[in-house]
Amino acid sequence: MRQPNLSDVALFAAVVEAGGFRVAAQKRGMSASSISDCVRRLESDLGVRLLNRTTRSVFPTEVGARLLERLRPALDEIGAAFSDLDDNALSPVGTLRLNVPVPVARFVLPGLIPAFLQRYPGVSVEVAMDNTFIDVIAAGFDAGVRYEESVAKDMIAVPIGPRRQRFVAAASPAYVQEHGAPQHPRDLVNHRLIGHRFESGKLGVWEFEKDGVTLRVPPQGPLLSSSQDLEVGSAIGGVGIIYTFEEYLRPLFDQGLLLPVLEDWWQAFDGPYLYYNDRRHVPSPLRAFVDFLKAKNQG
Structure with missing residues (x-):
């Protein structure tokens, strides 16, 4: 040989x-x-x-x-060693590959990526959207973004985006006028609900929380979809009640296209985290992005 x-x-x-x-x-x-x-x-x-x-x-x-x-592992070390050549000059060069959920790509990254690319002109960013949890390293990504319950314990996690978010329920004025508004999550069994199915095939179960009490409601109704845009558009059209990230619906509340329902029961949760493997050499584009996020969080 x-x-x-x-x-x-x-x-x-x-x-x-x-x-x-x-x-x-x-x-x-x-x-x-x-x-x-x-x-x-x-x-x-x-x-x-x-x-x-x-x-x-x-x-x-x-x-x-x-x-x-x-x-x-050896190839990763070699790649990281070459990336480190740029660190002393504070000018990282290379591609940062991220795997993120759709809401993060839509509502979080647009407020971060332009400023990051302006700060580090030698870096380019590739973003893939995926709502399921994956092994980002095995899939060829430098880092992923997920919510805390999905991040493996052996990963380094850095806060990214808003630190508190909410799931909110809403319906169109026409729907409320015809069917009324639920006063308690238990009332939802008598309403038309718009459900969401994840890429994994799992049905998104609605969770409501108030005074330490949590109620889970499997949505049943005329529409079940994996498309958030279809679900929101259908809610505006009066198909039924929707339950999703507040970021999707807040502008529609402001425009009067949707009305909030069950506000006292909306569930709040911790915002997303950037996560990556705790290896000895972190590629310089990822290191720059982590430093950028930490500066943002401290600011």
């Missing part, structure tokens, strides 16, 4: 992460054929096949998967 080229090793990892030569080539600014040649050379040097190639997909062999599992 010949000593493998370190660049070929990195390209092999890039192909597996990207799920194919074409995407890896686009990210690396190389041709797909060049990357394929490098991976074949690595396989020749090692004397084993690392990738299974079909006309539709590329995926690691059992040997390739085991090798990548062993190599990943």
